Amino acid sequence: MATWEQIGELAxxxxxxxxxxxxxxxxxxxxxxxxRTHKRNCRRFAKHLTLISNLLQQLNVPELRDRAETREPLERLEEAIKRGYALVEACGKRSFLYMLAMGWSVAYEFKRVQDEIDRCLKIVPLISLVHSKHAVEKLERIEKDQCEYTLDEEDKKVQEVILDRDPSKNHSSVLEKSLSRSYPDLPFTQALEKEKEKLQSELHRSQANLDTSHSEVIHHLLQVTHGVAHCENERDYQKQDRDINCSRKGLSRYDEWSSDLLGCCEEPSLCFRTFFYPCGTFSRVATVAKNRYISSGEACNDLMAYSCCLSCCCYTCCVRRKLRQKFHIRGGFCDDFLSHLLCCCCALVQEWREVEIRSSSMGPEDTKVSPPDSQYMES
Structure with missing residues (x-):
C-alpha cells in the first residue's frame, strides 16, 4: 500500500x-x-468536509486559536485537512495513469485521512464549546456520514489495462478513451505527451526516495504510453495509406468516357448544331483542352488551314488527346484518330458532353480557362 509521502505532496x-x-x-x-482521477472519492471527501465546515461556522475559529486548550486540537485538525487537500490535489495534478495504478491505495488513503479528521474533531475541548442544538445535530450528521471510498468500474478496467504486462491494441483503445476523457481540452497525442512528462516527474520522485517498487511500476507505465503512441502512429500510417488509396481512386474514377461515342443522338439539338456548325462546338472543346480561350473564328481558321494539308483529322484528334489527358481518360492516339476519322461530329459531341459532365461534378475552378488576350480597336 502506498504511503502518504508517495501519494500526497508534502510540499x-x-x-x-x-x-x-x-x-x-x-x-x-x-x-x-x-x-481528473478518483473523482467520486474526491467529491465524497469534499462533501464530508463541507459538513464539518457547517459545524465550524457555528464557532468562532479565531477565538479558538487564541485559547491554549483549543489551539493544539484545532491545529491538528487543520494539519489533517491539509493532508486531505494535498491528496485531492494529487488526483487533479499528478499523473492520471499513476494515480489509477495506485488504485485502492488512494481509496484507503481517503478513508484514513477522513478518520483522522473526525478524530481531531471529537477532541473534548473543542466539542465542549458547542452549545446550540443545531450544532449538535450537525455533529451527529458528521458522525453518521461514513463514506465508502472505492474505485469506479471504469477506473477498475483502466487499472487492469495499465497493469497488464502484455497490453494489446484493444488496451490502446481503452487508454485513448480514458485519456481523452481526462484531458478534454487536449488532442489525444498532446494528452499522451503530458502524461509522459508527469510520469517522468513521478519516476524522479520515486528514485529520489529510493523507492524501487514504485519505480518499477512507473517504468511499466512509461512503456504503456510508448506502446499506445506506437499504436497511434501505426493508425495514422494506415489512415494515410487509406487516404492515398482514396485519392488514387478519385483520380481514376473518371477513367472512361462518361458518354458513348455513338450516343450523340441522346442530345439531338447538340448533335444538329455540331453537324451544321462544327467550329462552334470544336472551339468550346479546344478552349477547355488547351486552357485558353479559342473563338469560333480562330477554330474555323485552324480547321481550314489543316484541311489544306489533308491533316484536319490529325489536328482535331490532338485536341481530343489533350482533353483526355486533362480529365485522366484512358485511350491512345490511334483511338483518338479513329474516332475523328469515322465520325468527327460524334467525337465532338462526346467531347463536349464530357466537358459539361466534368464541369458540373468538379466545379468551375477545375475547368477554368485563361481569358483571351487584350484586344484593341484599330483607329
Whole structure:
C-alpha cells in the first residue's frame, strides 16, 4: 500500500501556512471539482468536509486559536485537512495513469485521512464549546456520514489495462478513451505527451526516495504510453495509406468516357448544331483542352488551314488527346484518330458532353480557362 509521502505532496502543505480550517475546506472543495482521477472519492471527501465546515461556522475559529486548550486540537485538525487537500490535489495534478495504478491505495488513503479528521474533531475541548442544538445535530450528521471510498468500474478496467504486462491494441483503445476523457481540452497525442512528462516527474520522485517498487511500476507505465503512441502512429500510417488509396481512386474514377461515342443522338439539338456548325462546338472543346480561350473564328481558321494539308483529322484528334489527358481518360492516339476519322461530329459531341459532365461534378475552378488576350480597336 502506498504511503502518504508517495501519494500526497508534502510540499503543498507548507504553502497553506496561515489558512484556517474553513479556508482549507474551501480549497478542498474547489480542488475536488477539478480532479481528473478518483473523482467520486474526491467529491465524497469534499462533501464530508463541507459538513464539518457547517459545524465550524457555528464557532468562532479565531477565538479558538487564541485559547491554549483549543489551539493544539484545532491545529491538528487543520494539519489533517491539509493532508486531505494535498491528496485531492494529487488526483487533479499528478499523473492520471499513476494515480489509477495506485488504485485502492488512494481509496484507503481517503478513508484514513477522513478518520483522522473526525478524530481531531471529537477532541473534548473543542466539542465542549458547542452549545446550540443545531450544532449538535450537525455533529451527529458528521458522525453518521461514513463514506465508502472505492474505485469506479471504469477506473477498475483502466487499472487492469495499465497493469497488464502484455497490453494489446484493444488496451490502446481503452487508454485513448480514458485519456481523452481526462484531458478534454487536449488532442489525444498532446494528452499522451503530458502524461509522459508527469510520469517522468513521478519516476524522479520515486528514485529520489529510493523507492524501487514504485519505480518499477512507473517504468511499466512509461512503456504503456510508448506502446499506445506506437499504436497511434501505426493508425495514422494506415489512415494515410487509406487516404492515398482514396485519392488514387478519385483520380481514376473518371477513367472512361462518361458518354458513348455513338450516343450523340441522346442530345439531338447538340448533335444538329455540331453537324451544321462544327467550329462552334470544336472551339468550346479546344478552349477547355488547351486552357485558353479559342473563338469560333480562330477554330474555323485552324480547321481550314489543316484541311489544306489533308491533316484536319490529325489536328482535331490532338485536341481530343489533350482533353483526355486533362480529365485522366484512358485511350491512345490511334483511338483518338479513329474516332475523328469515322465520325468527327460524334467525337465532338462526346467531347463536349464530357466537358459539361466534368464541369458540373468538379466545379468551375477545375475547368477554368485563361481569358483571351487584350484586344484593341484599330483607329
Amino acid at each position: 503543498n502543505i507548507s504553502q497553506l501556512t496561515g489558512l484556517n480550517a474553513l479556508q482549507l475546506i474551501s480549497l478542498v472543495v474547489q480542488s475536488a471539482n477539478a480532479a
